Amino acid sequence: MALACAVYRRISSRKSNAGVPKGLTIASNNAGVDGKGLGLLLENKQIRKMIASYVGENALFEAQMMSGELEVELTPQGTLAEKMRAGGAGIPAFYTATGYGTPVGEGKEVRVFNGRHYILEEAIRGDFSIAKAWKADRYGNLLFRKTARNFNPMAITAGRIAVVEVEEIVEVGQLDPDEIHLPGIYVNRLIQGTFEKAIEQRTVRSA
Amino acid sequence: MALTREQLAQRVAQEFKDGYYVNLGIGIPTLAANYIPAGMQVMLQSENGLLGMGPFPMEDEVDADLINAGKQTVTMVKGASLFSSAESFAMIRGGHVDLTVLGAFEVDCQGNIASYMIPGKLIKGMGGAMDLVAGADNIIVTMTHASKSGESKLLSQCTLPLTGKACIKRVLTDLALLDIEGGKFILRERAPGVSVAEIAKLTAGPLVVPDDVPEMVF
Numbered sequence: 001m002a003l004a005c006a007v008y009r010r011i012s013s014r015k016s017n018a019g020v021p022k023g024l025t026i027a028s029n030n031a032g033v034d035g036k037g038l039g040l041l042l043e044n045k046q047i048r049k050m051i052a053s054y055v056g057e058n059a060l061f062e063a064q065m066m067s068g069e070l071e072v073e074l075t076p077q078g079t080l081a082e083k084m085r086a087g088g089a090g091i092p093a094f095y096t097a098t099g100y101g102t103p104v105g106e107g108k109e110v111r112v113f114n115g116r117h118y119i120l121e122e123a124i125r126g127d128f129s130i131a132k133a134w135k136a137d138r139y140g141n142l143l144f145r146k147t148a149r150n151f152n153p154m155a156i157t158a159g160r161i162a163v164v165e166v167e168e169i170v171e172v173g174q175l176d177p178d179e180i181h182l183p184g185i186y187v188n189r190l191i192q193g194t195f196e197k198a199i200e201q202r203t204v205r206s207a
Numbered sequence: 208m209a210l211t212r213e214q215l216a217q218r219v220a221q222e223f224k225d226g227y228y229v230n231l232g233i234g235i236p237t238l239a240a241n242y243i244p245a246g247m248q249v250m251l252q253s254e255n256g257l258l259g260m261g262p263f264p265m266e267d268e269v270d271a272d273l274i275n276a277g278k279q280t281v282t283m284v285k286g287a288s289l290f291s292s293a294e295s296f297a298m299i300r301g302g303h304v305d306l307t308v309l310g311a312f313e314v315d316c317q318g319n320i321a322s323y324m325i326p327g328k329l330i331k332g333m334g335g336a337m338d339l340v341a342g343a344d345n346i347i348v349t350m351t352h353a354s355k356s357g358e359s360k361l362l363s364q365c366t367l368p369l370t371g372k373a374c375i376k377r378v379l380t381d382l383a384l385l386d387i388e389g390g391k392f393i394l395r396e397r398a399p400g401v402s403v404a405e406i407a408k409l410t411a412g413p414l415v416v417p418d419d420v421p422e423m424v425f
Contacts, residue, residue, distance in 0.1 A: 029292070030332075053333060053335070055330055055331055056331070056332065062330065066330070074323075074330075074332050076335070076336075076337035077254065077292065077337075078292075078337075078342075079337075081292040081293040081295075084293070096300065096341070097342070098300065098337050100372060101369060102368065102370060102372065104337060145272045147256050147272060147274050148272040149289060149290065149291050149292075150255050151291070151292050154291060197271035198271065199271050199274075200274075200278040201277065201280065202280055203263045203279040203280050203281075205264070206266075
């Protein structure tokens with residue numbers, strides 16, 4: 001299983017995808033947009049199963065899911081984040097009220113705590129984490145930028161091998177230890193990328 | 208007259224209180240941010256990891272790394288904070304958000320809500336909606352009272368897969384504001400010029416009409 005967050009550009013921006021296996025299970029909040037990132041893996045039919053909270057505007061994702069070609073485990077966004085967090089933190093499962101009494105809770109253990117129903121959700125661990133951060137030092141200490149943090153820290157901790165693409169790599173000692181978002185202990189490989197940041201919904205106001 | 212999108216947003220904003228932390232869903236709920244009364248401090252939570260969301264940016268302020276849960280570019284207010292999705296849903300699940308406003312396909316008189324898929328037709332995915340309805344005490348659902356073909360969306364029992372069970376206590380539609388109590392919809396307010404009879408006709412679930420049902424004031 002691979003845990004992806006943001007976009008695996010090094011692989012996914014290449015059309016050839018030589019050496020990239022088929023039959024992947026991907027846990028990612030969504031599948032991004034058509035023609036980029038996971039969208040390319042979908043195009044190449046390299047994904048067997050997606051664990052995601054949102055299908056969104058990805059037409060190919062929706063089409064492959066509807067046709068049954070792609071197995072999809074729709075998972076509430078907070079539950080997905082916590083599954084990755086728990087996986088990285090060595091916690092095998094947790095109880096949450098999210099999804100109780102809905103299709104998400106079907107077949108899952110239910111327990112009552114203080115009069116409320118909770119379902120047991122299992123943690124996610126992956127073979128690889130593929131994530132994006134803003135800055136790293138050479139120990140892999142990471143900083144994220146604004147809302148581009150989202151699922152990245154949890155996805156990184158939950159993978160046996162965490163590959164992180166960053167905008168900038170600085171020397172050790174240049175990051176303030178008090179301000180590091182994710183310690184380098186979780187990070188196995190860094191890639192310095194070049195980025196053309198896409199905006200999905202450019203909304204602006206005037207004066 | 209049925210409420211416009213702007214009036215729905217205005218009525219939602221009347222529920223805001225000073226010091227509230229509020230999560231606004233995509234669509235009409237988001238518009239409510241435009242009607243926060245002057246002088247009132249309301250911090251908007253965006254579940255992708257931002258507390259203190261501001262308005263859309265000016266053209267020269269657009270930042271690809273600063274978006275809301277609907278992937279729209281936004282800004283931050285002074286005092287904003289940024290965090291991961293796990294932290295974001297910890298505050299949602301932990302009941303720290305004072306008010307959640309979101310849309311739905313159907314709501315029933317037991318407080319159940321369906322909002323994320325129509326089998327065989329449409330699968331959007333639940334995103335953060337299941338966490339939001341499970342984590343919040345104070346939720347307002349905004350939707351049209353009936354479908355375009357006139358089918359009520361306020362039912363005795365939801366027909367679509369549920370997003371949450373027994374969690375909705377207040378619904379604002381284009382025709383009315385209703386509470387859900389004891390397995391019934393209680394009519395609290397009418398849209399200006401809309402009669403109780405019109406509302407009753409389009410409410411499939413059991414409806415209680417108190418003696419006095421005032422019109423909404425804008």
